[in-house]
Amino acid sequence: MIKDKNQFRIVFMGTPEFALTSLQYLIDSQYNVVAIVTVPDKPAGRGLKIIESPIKKYAKENNIECLQPEKLKADDFVQTLTNLSADLFVVVAFRMLPETVWSIPKYGTINLHASLLPQYRGAAPINHAIINGEKITGVTTFFINKEIDKGNIIDFEKIEITETDDAETLHDKLAITGAALLLKTIDNIRNGNITELKQDNIITKDLKIAPKIHKTDCAIDFNKDINVVYNFIRGLSPYPGAYSNIYRENKEPLFIKIYKTKINNNYSGECIPGNIISDNKSFLYISSKNGWLEILELQIASKKKMNIKEFFNGNKIDENSYCFNLEI
CATH class of the missing domain: 3.40.50.170 (Formyl transferase, N-terminal domain)
Incomplete structure (x- = not known):
């Protein structure tokens, strides 16, 4: 019954x-x-x-x-x-x-x-x-x-x-x-x-697993293909958050978590992984090995998540700045 x-x-x-x-x-x-x-x-x-x-x-x-x-x-x-x-x-x-x-x-x-x-x-x-x-x-x-x-x-x-x-x-x-x-x-x-x-x-050629993600797994490797980097960032957004460090002349490295990006197909500058291009007002581009990511939303240590214009209210990027992770 x-x-x-x-x-x-x-x-x-x-x-x-x-x-x-x-x-x-x-x-x-x-x-x-x-x-x-x-x-x-x-x-x-x-x-x-x-x-x-x-x-x-x-x-x-x-x-x-x-x-x-x-x-x-x-x-x-x-x-x-x-x-x-x-x-x-x-x-x-x-x-x-x-x-x-x-x-x-x-x-x-x-x-x-x-x-x-x-x-x-x-x-x-x-x-x-x-x-x-x-x-x-x-x-x-x-x-x-x-x-x-x-x-x-x-x-x-x-x-x-x-x-x-x-x-x-x-x-x-x-x-x-x-x-x-x-x-x-x-x-x-x-x-x-x-x-x-x-x-x-169930027949499957490529069995993929999904282990727990640790902090050390979240470092961004800009040496990889642009689509790989883009997917990596959105796959970890908002938690636990993909991160990198911005190195600036004569300043302490700036730890950042990146939450939202888009692939910029309009900028054609030379791709050197980790290179940064910015006007310090409205845009921040970071290069992978074969393309540029436009950073739309990020967070720095001890601060709230912010859009790129809010980021530039208190932070400046000099000409020789770059992103790099010692963990990679």
């Missing part, structure tokens, strides 16, 4: 804004979310203020039980989950679950991943898809098993990556597309109308 939505018991697990969109879709669709699992509160920022995850804030506002385990294998946490008698666990942007957790529900545990699996398994699929210059990406729902992002696929949905998308705009598109796909997937599970696809049966 098929259960009604309000009788189909779901435990939702997630942390960031990406997960919040999916949770809101489930609640608005009248699914019975009996509990939410998210990360423990933690101090952040200069004042080390205790920060709650977006998922916890939503749980409090909507009077939904919220669990914040330090250890996912803890006996008391596993017992609490078991006592909830959930039909399904739903995971969006959370931690790797032990088998003692994902094996609890009658219908298993499903995950929403922000790529077209098996491509871009890992923690940062949105960033890596843009960095690699992909034109198409998407979202996938799958059953969790013992290996990260390798469970049987239930469904997927493709979307286009535009030339001007960055990690933020693509994130927002995928959050909405993913929430709709997740809702469709849960409806089909509840109705007994799914067909599982093993990822090993």
